[in-house]
Amino acid sequence: MMAGELTIGVLQMRPLSTYLQEEISKRFLLFKYWQVPPDLRREFLAEHAASIKAVVADGVRGADSDLIDALPHLEIVSSHSSGLDKTDLNKCRENGIRVTYTPHAMTDDVADLAILLALATMRRICGADTFVRRGEWTNADFNLTAKFSGKSVGIIGLGRIGSAIARRAEAFGCSISYHSRQPKPNLRYKYCSSVIDLASNSQILIVASALTQETHHIVNREVIDALGEDGIIVNIARGSQIDESELVSALAERRLGGAGLDVLEHEPEVPDLLSKLDNVVLSPHVGANTSETRKAMADLVVGNLEAYFSNKPLLTPVL
Numbered sequence: 001m002m003a004g005e006l007t008i009g010v011l012q013m014r015p016l017s018t019y020l021q022e023e024i025s026k027r028f029l030l031f032k033y034w035q036v037p038p039d040l041r042r043e044f045l046a047e048h049a050a051s052i053k054a055v056v057a058d059g060v061r062g063a064d065s066d067l068i069d070a071l072p073h074l075e076i077v078s079s080h081s082s083g084l085d086k087t088d089l090n091k092c093r094e095n096g097i098r099v100t101y102t103p104h105a106m107t108d109d110v111a112d113l114a115i116l117l118a119l120a121t122m123r124r125i126c127g128a129d130t131f132v133r134r135g136e137w138t139n140a141d142f143n144l145t146a147k148f149s150g151k152s153v154g155i156i157g158l159g160r161i162g163s164a165i166a167r168r169a170e171a172f173g174c175s176i177s178y179h180s181r182q183p184k185p186n187l188r189y190k191y192c193s194s195v196i197d198l199a200s201n202s203q204i205l206i207v208a209s210a211l212t213q214e215t216h217h218i219v220n221r222e223v224i225d226a227l228g229e230d231g232i233i234v235n236i237a238r239g240s241q242i243d244e245s246e247l248v249s250a251l252a253e254r255r256l257g258g259a260g261l262d263v264l265e266h267e268p269e270v271p272d273l274l275s276k277l278d279n280v281v282l283s284p285h286v287g288a289n290t291s292e293t294r295k296a297m298a299d300l301v302v303g304n305l306e307a308y309f310s311n312k313p314l315l316t317p318v319l
Contacts, residue, residue, distance in 0.1 A: 008309060009051035011071070013061040016080050020298035024056065027306065045070040054078060054305055059238075060285075062086030068095060078304045080297050082106055082161075083238060084318060085211040092319055099319040100304035103160065105296040106288035111164035113287045114206055114236045115172075117260025118153075120281045121232055122146040122204075127278055146230075146257070149173050154202030156195060156218060157209025157237065158184055165206055177201055180209070195219065199226035204234065211238035221246045230257045236287050239265040248274050262287050 010028040012021070024030045029051060036044045045052075045067075052071050055063045059081035065088045068074060076098040077087055084101055092099050120126065123145045131142050149172045155162045158178040166176045166189060177190040179198040184191070192198035195218055199205050205227050209215050219233065219242040227233065233256065235242055244265035250256040251274070258279040264270060267285055274280060288297065303315050 007051065008053050009048060010054040010056060010305065011048075011052045012056040013063075014058055016056075016058060017294050017298055019295060020056075020080070020301060023298060023302045024305070027302065028054070042070070049073065054308075056080060056301055056305075057087055059083045059086060062088075063092070063097075064088050065091050068092065068097070076100070076305065076308045078301045078308075080301050083210060085238065089319065097319070098308060098314065098317065100300075100308075100314050100316050101318055102297040102300045103316060105300060106293050107160045107164050109290050109293045110161050110208075110236050110287035111168055113262055113283070114161075114165045114208065114234055114260075115168045117234045117236070117262065117281055117283065118204055118206070118232060119148050121234070121258040121260040121279070122148050124278075126281055146232075148204075151175075151203040152177065152201060153204045153206065154178065154192070154198040155206045155208055156180075156198065156241075157207070157215075158187075158189070159208070159210070161236070162206075162208035165208055174204075195223050196226045199223045199231070202227065203230065204232045207233070207235040207237045207241050209237055209241065211241055215241050217241065217243045219243065219247070221250070224250045224256055227256060229255055232256075232258045232260070234260040236262045239263040239267055244271065244274075248277075251277050251279055254279075 006029050008028050009031055010024055011031045011033050013033050015034055021030060031048060049071055050073060053073050053075045055074060055077045057063050057077055057079040063077045068088060068091050074097055077092060079087060079101045082101055082103045128142055131137060151174050153169045153174045153176055155166055155178045158180050169176060177192055177198055179192045179195050207219060224246060248271050251259060260281045262283040263285050300316060307314050
């Protein structure tokens with residue numbers, strides 16, 4: 001540990017893991033923002049602004065414009081996430097604030113969950129579990145479900161996670177199509193120039209792209225209708241990439257076969273109707289929530305902070 005390191009203040013926005021907090025506290029002066037009452041946060045930031053030089057953000061709460069303005073000595077945002085839509089990157093760039101993230105650590109877990117949600121939705125695993133627990137199995141057989149293997153899978157966003165999903169789906173004999181800003185070279189997957197075209201050629205549509213202005217509500221009514229009444233949507237990216245009201249109505253009206261959702265548009269709020277539908281599998285944004293991955297992400301967060309304040313190259317820089 002460098003001499004004087006504990007005088008460097010690190011503001012952690014949300015509780016992430018005990019391990020992360022312990023590792024930060026060994027090296028820096030940790031401030032736990034979530035423990036500060038909302039009506040006292042402005043006063044808290046003013047009191048500690050001189051010492052806070054780093055922010056630990058995540059995919060739920062980042063360093064927005066107001067927070068950056070309140071921390072004039074902020075030098076780095078180390079985000080415990082792959083998505084950075086909650087951090088004002090333009091403002092960070094303007095203020096010379098470095099930004100890091102944890103892109104590779106969560107790839108396998110999120111890809112695994114995408115396949116799990118597709119399988120659970122199509123095979124109605126949650127309904128089957130309830131069927132057994134309620135004792136209904138003694139009186140009747142469970143209804144027939146849909147097969148996953150061999151289906152046509154369309155992936156919105158073929159980055160690290162999208163590519164990992166594609167490899168997993170291929171193992172089930174699925175045909176793969178994708179949509180991204182431009183075709184990827186040297187791929188055997190079919191490229192679709194529009195999301196509507198992708199949905200029209202898919203039985204399962206998986207959202208795996210980053211949330212940007214362009215991808216906000218990229219799955220709208222037209223896309224849902226193109227997927228059709230037997231189609232399945234899986235979202236392991238960000239809730240705002242799907243027009244949630246259109247999704248809920250399509251599911252309720254059976255214009256869409258089902259959905260497996262790890263993210264919601266206004267999470268943790270869940271639309272009442274959505275929670276009552278039997279053709280939906282809901283998960284509380286836990287794509288990267290395994291002990292192994294959370295430790296790897298925490299190590300990257302701390303490693304980036306250590307590298308920055310030791311004048312070494314950042315491990316996973318964004319800015």
